[in-house]
Amino acid sequence: MILNIEHASFSYDGITKQFEDISFSLRRGEVFSLLGRNGTGKSTLIKCILNILTLQEGAVEIDGRRVGGMRPDEVAREVGYVPQGHRSVFPFAAIDFVLMGRAPHISTFSVPGEEDYEKAEEAFARIGISHLREKPISEMSGGEAQMVMIARALAQEPSLLILDEPTSHLDIGNQMKVIAAVDSLAADGIAILMSTHFPDHAFLVSHSAAILESGRLIARGLAEDVITKENLREAYGVDVCVHYIEEAERMVCVPTNPCGYRPRGAA
Amino acid sequence: MTSRGEATTETGQERGDPPWTVFHTGTSFTETLRRTIPAERAIYLLPIVLFFFSLFFGRYMMDPVETLRILVIGSANIFLDWTSSLLSTLSGHEVLLPSFEQTWGASEQTVIFRIRLPRVVAAMLVGGGLSLAGASFQGLFRNPLVSPDILGVSAGAGLGAAFGILISGDPGVIQISAFAFGIVAVAITYGIGRVYRNSSTLVLVLAGIIVGSLFSALLSLAKYVADPYDTLPAIVFWLMGSLSAVSGADIIAVAPPIILGGLCLFLVRWRINLLSVGEEEAQALGLDTKGMTMVLIIASTVVTASAVCISGIVGWVGLVVPHIGRMLVGPDFRKLIPVSAILGASFLLIVDDIARTLIAAEIPLGILTALVGAPFFAYLLTQKKVGWT
Numbered sequence: 287m288i289l290n291i292e293h294a295s296f297s298y299d300g301i302t303k304q305f306e307d308i309s310f311s312l313r314r315g316e317v318f319s320l321l322g323r324n325g326t327g328k329s330t331l332i333k334c335i336l337n338i339l340t341l342q343e344g345a346v347e348i349d350g351r352r353v354g355g356m357r358p359d360e361v362a363r364e365v366g367y368v369p370q371g372h373r374s375v376f377p378f379a380a381i382d383f384v385l386m387g388r389a390p391h392i393s394t395f396s397v398p399g400e401e402d403y404e405k406a407e408e409a410f411a412r413i414g415i416s417h418l419r420e421k422p423i424s425e426m427s428g429g430e431a432q433m434v435m436i437a438r439a440l441a442q443e444p445s446l447l448i449l450d451e452p453t454s455h456l457d458i459g460n461q462m463k464v465i466a467a468v469d470s471l472a473a474d475g476i477a478i479l480m481s482t483h484f485p486d487h488a489f490l491v492s493h494s495a496a497i498l499e500s501g502r503l504i505a506r507g508l509a510e511d512v513i514t515k516e517n518l519r520e521a522y523g524v525d526v527c528v529h530y531i532e533e534a535e536r537m538v539c540v541p542t543n544p545c546g547y548r549p550r551g552a553a
Numbered sequence: 554m555t556s557r558g559e560a561t562t563e564t565g566q567e568r569g570d571p572p573w574t575v576f577h578t579g580t581s582f583t584e585t586l587r588r589t590i591p592a593e594r595a596i597y598l599l600p601i602v603l604f605f606f607s608l609f610f611g612r613y614m615m616d617p618v619e620t621l622r623i624l625v626i627g628s629a630n631i632f633l634d635w636t637s638s639l640l641s642t643l644s645g646h647e648v649l650l651p652s653f654e655q656t657w658g659a660s661e662q663t664v665i666f667r668i669r670l671p672r673v674v675a676a677m678l679v680g681g682g683l684s685l686a687g688a689s690f691q692g693l694f695r696n697p698l699v700s701p702d703i704l705g706v707s708a709g710a711g712l713g714a715a716f717g718i719l720i721s722g723d724p725g726v727i728q729i730s731a732f733a734f735g736i737v738a739v740a741i742t743y744g745i746g747r748v749y750r751n752s753s754t755l756v757l758v759l760a761g762i763i764v765g766s767l768f769s770a771l772l773s774l775a776k777y778v779a780d781p782y783d784t785l786p787a788i789v790f791w792l793m794g795s796l797s798a799v800s801g802a803d804i805i806a807v808a809p810p811i812i813l814g815g816l817c818l819f820l821v822r823w824r825i826n827l828l829s830v831g832e833e834e835a836q837a838l839g840l841d842t843k844g845m846t847m848v849l850i851i852a853s854t855v856v857t858a859s860a861v862c863i864s865g866i867v868g869w870v871g872l873v874v875p876h877i878g879r880m881l882v883g884p885d886f887r888k889l890i891p892v893s894a895i896l897g898a899s900f901l902l903i904v905d906d907i908a909r910t911l912i913a914a915e916i917p918l919g920i921l922t923a924l925v926g927a928p929f930f931a932y933l934l935t936q937k938k939v940g941w942t
Contacts, residue, residue: 336837362839369837374830375695376884386827390839395820397887442838 287311288364288446288477289335293344296327296334300342304330305501308344312477314445317468319488319509320481322498323522328481329370331498332450335479337361348446362390366439370450372431377424380434384409387441402441409440413467429460436467447471449480453487465490485513485526489537497521513539596881596892599899600677607673607906612913613664619657623665626653631666667801674808675799676905677898679860680870682811684897686853686860687871688878688889689818692825693849694754697879701857701871704761704850708768709738710861715775715788722787724798728806728862735858738764743850754832754846793917794865796905807859814856815894821848822890829886867901867918869926874900876933 295306304327312318322328333339335346337353346353348364366387374383387409388402398406410416415433423431432452439447449468453461461484469491472478482488488495488509495513496506499521505512518526518539525542609620630652640648655662686701694703702708713734717727745760779785818825824845827835836842861867874897875889881896882888901918904925908916 333833338833338836358836358841359839362837365837367834367837369831369834372830372834375697376692376829376879378826378830378884382826382885383830386830386838389824389827392823394824397823438838 287347288314288349289479290347290350291335291344292347294331294334294341294346295343296330296339296341303342303501305498306343308498308503310496310503310506312446312479314477315472315475316494317472317478317480317492319492319495320479320498321483321485321488321495321513321521322481324483326498327501328498329450332367332448332479332481335448336365336367359390362442362444364445366442366444366447368432368435368439368447368449368452371428371455372423372435374423377422379420379422380410380415380418380426380437381406381420383423383434384438384441387438390442405443406437406441409437412440412471413437427460428455429457429463432456432460432464433467436464436471440471444476446477446479449478451481451483454483461487485518485539488513489539510537513537596895600895600902603899603902604673604677607676607902608665608669610906611664611669611910615661615664619661620665623657623661624670626655627662627666629653630655671799671801671804672796672905672909673902674804675796675863676901678804678808678811679796679864679867680874680901680904681894681898682815682856682860683867683871684874684878684893684900685815685818685890686857687897688875688886688893689825689849689853690871691875692829692886693846693853694758695829695831697876698872700868701853702765703758704742704854705738705764705768706735706854706857707861707866708765708772710735710858711792711866712738712768712772712775714791714862714865715772715779718784718787718791719775719779722784724803727791728803732858732862734768735861736854738768739850739854739858790917791865792919794867794919794922795908795915795917796864797909797915799863803863807863810855810859814852814859817848817852818856819890819894821845822886825849825886825890829884864918867922869922869930870897870901873926873930873933876930880933880936 289312291311292309294308296304298304308331310318320328320331330339334341335348335353337346337356337358340354348356348361353361381403384406385398385402388398388405391405392398392402407416410419413433413436415430415437418426418430418434421430423434426434436447436449436452447468452464452468456464465487468478468480472491478491492509494507495509496503497512497517497520498504504520505514505517513528515526515528518524524544526539527542528537528539530536531538605617605621605624608624609615609617633650633652637648637650640650683701687699690699690701690703691697710731713731714727716734717723717730720726742757742760742764745763746757749756776785776788779788824840827838827840828842828845828849832842835845857871875893877900878889878892878896882892901922904918904921907925908918908921
């Protein structure tokens with residue numbers, strides 16, 4: 287198990303729990319989708335795994351070590367993090383940005399060396415965005431920036447990659463590009479934890495999924511078992527239908543019409 | 554410092570055209586020159602050229618070649634003198650090393666070594682130091698409009714200087730008081746930030762505003778009680794900034810902290826890149842953000858307080874110079890930190906040359922940096938390549 291979370295609870299103020307008694311684990315090469323409404327604490331849970339926030343109870347273990355006792359650079363050598371969108375004030379070139387991923391491998395008073403440039407180039411090539419090398423991050427489209435962020439996390443050479451809503455704010459084409467990238471990284475043996483607002487995307491790449499609702503995991507297991515009509519109604523309060531579409535060769539999850547039935551052609 | 558910076562530039566350069574291509578292309582001479590000596594390398598020559606220029610240029614104009622000769626032989630004589638006295642003390646009996654013949658007059662000797670050299674070195678230290686601190690703070694606070702006094706160091710130093718002028722008037726006391734109050738102001742700001750149990754840089758900025766206005770109020774009080782014919786003008790003049798009274802001893806006192814603080818910022822320069830993309834992201838990339846924030850604040854504050862205590866308040870340099878640097882070499886702090894230091898030293902050297910030569914009386918530095926800096930900044934904003942969004 288590369289990631290093991292046991293009975294994790296967290297609270298910002300010590301009174302109201304953001305989430306409690308969360309347990310799940312991830313193997314190498316596994317893709318795990320974390321679903322849940324806005325504000326249920328998905329991002330908070332991710333920050334606890336990264337040891338940016340400290341759990342009240344329970345423990346997060348990465349490769350058998352508790353993150354609570356690890357230094358930031360030790361965590362960063364194991365876990366790559368792709369935050370939700372990026373707003374950099376300074377327009378760093380993509381290469382300088384990806385080089386930042388080498389930070390846990392570079393001592394405090396040094397600058398990136400030849401080897402770090404090579405690793406950064408590898409990360410570019412792995413994601414297939416070598417053409418973006420010199421482009422300033424501020425001039426990139428959302429999809430390009432997301433890919434550069436993934437490349438930066440890859441430059442850390444992590445065994446676990448955490449993506450916080452990687453497909454939000456992207457058009458459908460870029461969404462599928464990100465999903466495909468995630469799938470191919472998992473095939474290389476990297477464990478992937480992603481939070482998402484699209485239950486449908488869990489079907490595309492995930493082996494397993496979980497739904498966070500009111501601070502607890504209401505379902506956890508194989509994607510097919512978790513993403514059901516009942517669970518999604520409980521989590522999001524909408525009716526969905528889950529079907530196998532032959533032409534798409536996969537399960538899909540779509541909400542039913544919330545506006546009531548309207549005949550075609552009606553205004 | 555310079556050589557390390559150039560080494561970085563070279564690693565960046567290897568990825569561009571191979572160096573021999575310039576000889577095969579049919580480009581014009583200026584184009585060839587531009588490509589063999591790119592702007593970021595030419596920058597390193599700028600302070601050296603300006604250094605010599607500022608030594609012979611002034612109300613008492615000197616011959617450039619003669620100036621160079623006086624500087625080299627005079628320095629050698631001072632060094633030999635110093636070595637003989639050191640050897641004498643060590644061995645216990647008189648040792649007299651030979652020295653070069655002094656072919657110039659005593660007035661030239663005084664102008665170069667007593668008046669211009671300390672002043673030129675001070676301008677370079679203050680300008681370079683303020684720009685370095687400004688660039689670092691802009692990265693730390695993720696805001697290109699931040700200047701080194703955001704945490705209240707200038708307000709503190711101003712009050713400290715006023716206090717020193719009121720109680721003694723001795724230049725040494727004024728400098729120490731200004732330095733100490735500047736450090737205290739930033740310490741209070743940092744303390745307030747800690748009280749809120751929040752390491753967020755926004756809280757620090759707000760605490761800086763609080764401390765800044767508190768110290769300004771106290772400064773107004775100091776001005777109010779000052780003697781309007783004696784100490785009040787001294788306070789006002791100090792607040793406008795000047796290098797006219799800088800002595801060799803001042804340089805010896807402030808050069809070590811400025812150089813050490815600057816070296817510290819230079820060593821962590823790449824890590825400022827990480828900090829500038831956001832605290833949580835930096836932490837996820839393995840950076841000890843709290844420690845790095847502390848290092849940046851301490852180093853920048855020591856540099857700024859040391860600079861301000863000999864020069865008085867010199868605005869605009871720490872804000873504008875990093876912008877010019879960013880336009881020339883881009884936002885990467887690996888290049889921006891050394892380039893800001895070099896440009897800041899050159900900028901203040903030019904401004905100080907104007908301050909001491911334009912009219913018969915000295916023009917306060919703070920007035921000139923604002924007069925030159927503000928329109929230049931307005932011009933920069935009209936340019937596309939501002940280096941931030």
